[in-house]
Amino acid sequence: MKLNYSKRMDGIKASEIRELLKLTQQPEIISFAGGLPAPELFPVEEIKEMSMKVLEDMGTKALQYGPTEGYDPLREKIAKRMKKYGVETDMKNILITSGSQQGLDFTGKIFLDKGDVVLCESPSYLGALNAFKAYEPKFIEIPTDDDGMNMEVLEKVLKTTDNVKVLYLIPDFQNPSGRTWSVERRKKVIELANKYNLPIVEDNPYGELRFEGNMPPSIKSFDTEGRVIFLGTFSKTLCPGFRLGWTCADYEVLNKYILIKQGSDLQASTFSQMILDRFLTEYDLDEHIEKIKSVYSKRRDLMIKTMREEFPEDIEFTVPEGGLFTWVTLPESINARDLATKCIEKKVAFVPGGSFYPNGGNENTLRINYSNMDEERIVIGVKRLAESIKEMI
Amino acid sequence: MKLNYSKRMDGIKASEIRELLKLTQQPEIISFAGGLPAPELFPVEEIKEMSMKVLEDMGTKALQYGPTEGYDPLREKIAKRMKKYGVETDMKNILITSGSQQGLDFTGKIFLDKGDVVLCESPSYLGALNAFKAYEPKFIEIPTDDDGMNMEVLEKVLKTTDNVKVLYLIPDFQNPSGRTWSVERRKKVIELANKYNLPIVEDNPYGELRFEGNMPPSIKSFDTEGRVIFLGTFSKTLCPGFRLGWTCADYEVLNKYILIKQGSDLQASTFSQMILDRFLTEYDLDEHIEKIKSVYSKRRDLMIKTMREEFPEDIEFTVPEGGLFTWVTLPESINARDLATKCIEKKVAFVPGGSFYPNGGNENTLRINYSNMDEERIVIGVKRLAESIKEMI
Numbered sequence: 001m002k003l004n005y006s007k008r009m010d011g012i013k014a015s016e017i018r019e020l021l022k023l024t025q026q027p028e029i030i031s032f033a034g035g036l037p038a039p040e041l042f043p044v045e046e047i048k049e050m051s052m053k054v055l056e057d058m059g060t061k062a063l064q065y066g067p068t069e070g071y072d073p074l075r076e077k078i079a080k081r082m083k084k085y086g087v088e089t090d091m092k093n094i095l096i097t098s099g100s101q102q103g104l105d106f107t108g109k110i111f112l113d114k115g116d117v118v119l120c121e122s123p124s125y126l127g128a129l130n131a132f133k134a135y136e137p138k139f140i141e142i143p144t145d146d147d148g149m150n151m152e153v154l155e156k157v158l159k160t161t162d163n164v165k166v167l168y169l170i171p172d173f174q175n176p177s178g179r180t181w182s183v184e185r186r187k188k189v190i191e192l193a194n195k196y197n198l199p200i201v202e203d204n205p206y207g208e209l210r211f212e213g214n215m216p217p218s219i220k221s222f223d224t225e226g227r228v229i230f231l232g233t234f235s236k237t238l239c240p241g242f243r244l245g246w247t248c249a250d251y252e253v254l255n256k257y258i259l260i261k262q263g264s265d266l267q268a269s270t271f272s273q274m275i276l277d278r279f280l281t282e283y284d285l286d287e288h289i290e291k292i293k294s295v296y297s298k299r300r301d302l303m304i305k306t307m308r309e310e311f312p313e314d315i316e317f318t319v320p321e322g323g324l325f326t327w328v329t330l331p332e333s334i335n336a337r338d339l340a341t342k343c344i345e346k347k348v349a350f351v352p353g354g355s356f357y358p359n360g361g362n363e364n365t366l367r368i369n370y371s372n373m374d375e376e377r378i379v380i381g382v383k384r385l386a387e388s389i390k391e392m393i
Numbered sequence: 394m395k396l397n398y399s400k401r402m403d404g405i406k407a408s409e410i411r412e413l414l415k416l417t418q419q420p421e422i423i424s425f426a427g428g429l430p431a432p433e434l435f436p437v438e439e440i441k442e443m444s445m446k447v448l449e450d451m452g453t454k455a456l457q458y459g460p461t462e463g464y465d466p467l468r469e470k471i472a473k474r475m476k477k478y479g480v481e482t483d484m485k486n487i488l489i490t491s492g493s494q495q496g497l498d499f500t501g502k503i504f505l506d507k508g509d510v511v512l513c514e515s516p517s518y519l520g521a522l523n524a525f526k527a528y529e530p531k532f533i534e535i536p537t538d539d540d541g542m543n544m545e546v547l548e549k550v551l552k553t554t555d556n557v558k559v560l561y562l563i564p565d566f567q568n569p570s571g572r573t574w575s576v577e578r579r580k581k582v583i584e585l586a587n588k589y590n591l592p593i594v595e596d597n598p599y600g601e602l603r604f605e606g607n608m609p610p611s612i613k614s615f616d617t618e619g620r621v622i623f624l625g626t627f628s629k630t631l632c633p634g635f636r637l638g639w640t641c642a643d644y645e646v647l648n649k650y651i652l653i654k655q656g657s658d659l660q661a662s663t664f665s666q667m668i669l670d671r672f673l674t675e676y677d678l679d680e681h682i683e684k685i686k687s688v689y690s691k692r693r694d695l696m697i698k699t700m701r702e703e704f705p706e707d708i709e710f711t712v713p714e715g716g717l718f719t720w721v722t723l724p725e726s727i728n729a730r731d732l733a734t735k736c737i738e739k740k741v742a743f744v745p746g747g748s749f750y751p752n753g754g755n756e757n758t759l760r761i762n763y764s765n766m767d768e769e770r771i772v773i774g775v776k777r778l779a780e781s782i783k784e785m786i
Contacts, residue, residue: 044452059437063632098658239456
């Protein structure tokens with residue numbers, strides 16, 4: 001028996017990362033593969049306390065249905081937190097989603113008809129590409145450098161391409177490259193979006209995890225026309241297990257996201273939202289983020305230092321100022337998928353970079369995560385990775 | 394500024410129920426509108442205890458990412474619970490979703506191209522229709538009676554219609570009608586689905602809430618070819634605040650749902666899944682369901698009794714053997730949306746039935762929920778509703 005699936009299903013494959021994650025649940029694997037936060041930093045005791053209080057004070061409400069938009073006190077706190085990104089907004093412009101991933105899926109549903117064009121950074125976040133693929137778009141990749149997307153190329157593409165519907169960007173500690181956009185490029189991209197009447201989806205899961213320097217204003221902070229849809233999440237700053245993120249957009253646009261949320265899964269978990277809200281009331285999330293940053297920045301330092309020491313000379317990698325990832329470019333003769341197979345034998349995992357290019361190619365790249373492994377394992381893992389690379393040169 | 398949305402957005406409107414729910418959060422409203430379970434029956438203390446234990450014993454795991462398929466011990470327990478529905482299955486055929494609503498959205502994504510046909514009961518669940526609408530299908534409504542869908546009409550439609558892709562059914566205490574399919578029709582619908590190579594989506598949120606008689610075997614229990622996709626949820630038997638449901642299907646089909654879950658929101662909340670799993674380990678959910686049933690059946694009895702006493706003679710309504718709803722048919726001269734406006738002035742809410750017909754019409758119907766209001770409010774509410782009806786005759 002073979003059922004008739006929709007045409008979109010032809011283009012949908014398992015995320016290489018999620019498949020790798022299964023492998024990496026074996027404790028002996030040193031995993032640089034996922035974008036997993038360090039679990040030892042989760043405030044388990046505090047969350048236990050908050051769970052108690054929520055169930056004691058408002059148990060029946062916490063376990064009941066709630067509004068699609070989300071739990072109002074939490075929406076209000078998120079609206080205030082948007083000031084960190086240079087955005088003045090209020091609760092009516094915030095929708096609570098199941099992680100920021102859900103905001104990506106909704107973006108596809110809201111903007112993309114079959115054959116429409118998504119413009120994205122090259123490389124770009126695999127999970128976003130997969131979410132968009134369900135709506136059968138074409139992807140045009142715009143080249144990037146250390147300051148973000150190439151604005152000349154972007155403008156040329158905008159001038160010559162029909163049916164561009166979404167501009168998808170990760171300006172802070174980009175996934176997978178770890179790079180951050182300059183302020184100048186942020187201003188320029190808004191200018192172009194205004195000119196071509198395009199929505200920008202600004203995906204920002206890592207911005208608050210900055211180890212040094214100042215946080216640049218978000219692209220949304222330069223948006224005077226309500227065309228930037230900002231996606232945030234608590235998965236990296238608190239914990240992913242609640243599946244809580246948010247979409248911030250002008251109400252006219254956000255209302256489409258709310259409608260889609262209704263049909264998709266009615267609402268986010270009332271219980272999780274109330275616990276998170278209580279946590280934000282009784283504890284200082286920023287103080288908690290400081291702890292995370294101090295651990296992650298040490299791990300980044302050690303990873304970069306070990307890569308410098310162990311990698312052959314012609315291997316390039318980015319040195320991110322925050323976030324979770326560094327991005328490695330091998331000589332073109334080395335295929336990172338083959339390297340991954342070799343490394344798994346040595347109990348080391350990473351994500352081959354080819355998956356981050358929607359139109360293929362660039363098989364000599366890889367993404368390395370440094371947030372999830374302790375310092376000892378980082379050193380051992382990088383050494384094994386370097387050995388494997390040397391064996392392939 | 395006006396952004397260019399996808400064409401599908403033209404067909405998507407706010408669910409009347411969700412909008413009503415906002416109104417009905419005012420405590421003075423007697424609401425027969427939502428499908429809300431009775432919050433006073435939620436096992437708050439037990440869930441508090443389970444939350445504690447989960448965070449004490451496996452806190453870091455509970456707050457971390459987990460596999461897309463769901464938490465294995467919970468999947469295993471659900472697979473075993475499927476025996477209640479006459480289905481022998483195992484964990485690999487279970488995906489944890491964000492309520493059963495998410496299974497409906499995924500169904501649309503997996504099976505529907507623009508213009509494809511969904512066959513559904515007339516009337517059918519509004520939330521499913523809204524979820525499917527995002528994939529731009531046509532709906533053909535098949536008439537129903539007290540034994541379920543009319544099989545002669547179904548066969549005629551199948552014979553004469555191209556591009557039928559999904560058969561969407563709610564065989565147990567149907568939403569909105571409260572009716573249950575006979576075993577004969579269940580067998581017949583499988584026979585037709587086999588003949589026309591169609592998937593059946595069997596949506597069963599209420600089946601375990603049976604007040605009298607025996608639970609009929611599910612449609613899936615008669616499925617020998619792996620074409621029934623069964624959607625279940627804990628929202629009505631435990632609580633909706635966790636947002637936990639499941640999809641049960643043969644692995645080849647389920648794998649499509651898993652792929653779509655990845656792109657949509659990665660996974661269900663690890664934390665909620667572990668609490669639910671622990672609850673199912675340490676407590677007897679069936680015992681808890683007995684409590685719910687004894688309360689709901691009294692409410693149903695009282696609602697039906699009061700409707701019999703207070704309603705004018707020519708008003709018809711169903712007498713469900715379980716679930717949450719009764720379905721009222723007014724004389725054709727009365728528009729239930731006008732009645733709803735009148736009732737809201739008297740602080741009584743219900744859902745006008747027209748919304749449950751994807752192709753419109755039947756504006757003289759309404760859905761009445763009896764699970765969420767205490768007995769006193771049921772009597773007062775039905776009396777006010779009866780008054781309003783009399784004023785309109």
